[in-house]
Amino acid sequence: MSTGKGNADCPAEAISGTSVDMGKCISCGYCAPAFLPDGNPKTSVVRSTERKFRRSFHIYLFDAGSCGSCNLEVKALENPYYDLSRLGISFCATPKHADAILVVGVLALGMREPLIKAIEALPSPRLVFAVGVCAISGGILGKSIKEVVEADVMIPGCPPNPFTILHALQRSREGRS
Numbered sequence: 434m435s436t437g438k439g440n441a442d443c444p445a446e447a448i449s450g451t452s453v454d455m456g457k458c459i460s461c462g463y464c465a466p467a468f469l470p471d472g473n474p475k476t477s478v479v480r481s482t483e484r485k486f487r488r489s490f491h492i493y494l495f496d497a498g499s500c501g502s503c504n505l506e507v508k509a510l511e512n513p514y515y516d517l518s519r520l521g522i523s524f525c526a527t528p529k530h531a532d533a534i535l536v537v538g539v540l541a542l543g544m545r546e547p548l549i550k551a552i553e554a555l556p557s558p559r560l561v562f563a564v565g566v567c568a569i570s571g572g573i574l575g576k577s578i579k580e581v582v583e584a585d586v587m588i589p590g591c592p593p594n595p596f597t598i599l600h601a602l603q604r605s606r607e608g609r610s
C-alpha cells in the first residue's frame with residue numbers, strides 16, 4: 434500500500450498538504466479526523482458551460498469496469514425518491530439516442546474499444562461524464578477513462594451520492610459550471 438502526503442496514510446494518494454483530491458478519494462476513512470471529506474454533494478466539476486440541452490435530456494450508462502456500486506447509485510436516480518423523470522431526464526438503451534454518456538468504473542482492457550465506439554455513436558452535441566473516482570482517476574487499482582476521452586463532467590465519490598449525480602446532471606445540461 435502506497436503512502437500519501439500529509440498526516441495520513443492515504444491509500445489513494447489523495448492528500449496533498451492540507452487538501453484532498455476528491456477525484457482520487459475512495460472515502461476509506463483512514464485519514465479521519467484530520468482530512469475526512471465532508472460528504473458535500475456539490476463536489477462535481479463541469480467543464481463545459483455552453484447551454485446545449487434546453488429540453489429533454491437522455492443519458493446512457495456505460496460500465497467500463499466498475500465494482501457495481503456506481504451503477505447502483507446512478508440507477509437509483511430512477512426510483513421515486515430521486516425521480517429523475519420529473520426533471521425531463523431519462524435513461525436510454527443505446528448511445529445513438531443519448532445526449533450524454535455516464536461512464537462508471539476503471540478502464541478495463543477489454544472495454545477500451547467498446548467505450549470508443551459508444552462515444553462515437555453519440556450524436557453531437559454530447560457530454561461525457563466520468564462518474565466515480567475509478568472513472569476520473571483510475572481509483573487505487575486501474576486506469577482512468579482519460580486514456581480514451583477527456584470527460585466534460587467529473588463526479589467524485591466512491592460511489593457518488595445520487596444527489597451529487599443529479600446536481601451535476603442539472604448543471605451540465607443548463608451550461609452552469
Ligand code: SF4
Binds near residue numbers: 442447
Ligand atoms: S478518506 Fe479519502 S483522503 Fe482520506 S485516506 Fe481515504 S482515500 Fe485518502
Ligand code: SF4
Binds near residue numbers: 592
Ligand atoms: S468509484 Fe468506487 S464504487 Fe465506483 S466503481 Fe470504483 S470502486 Fe466501485
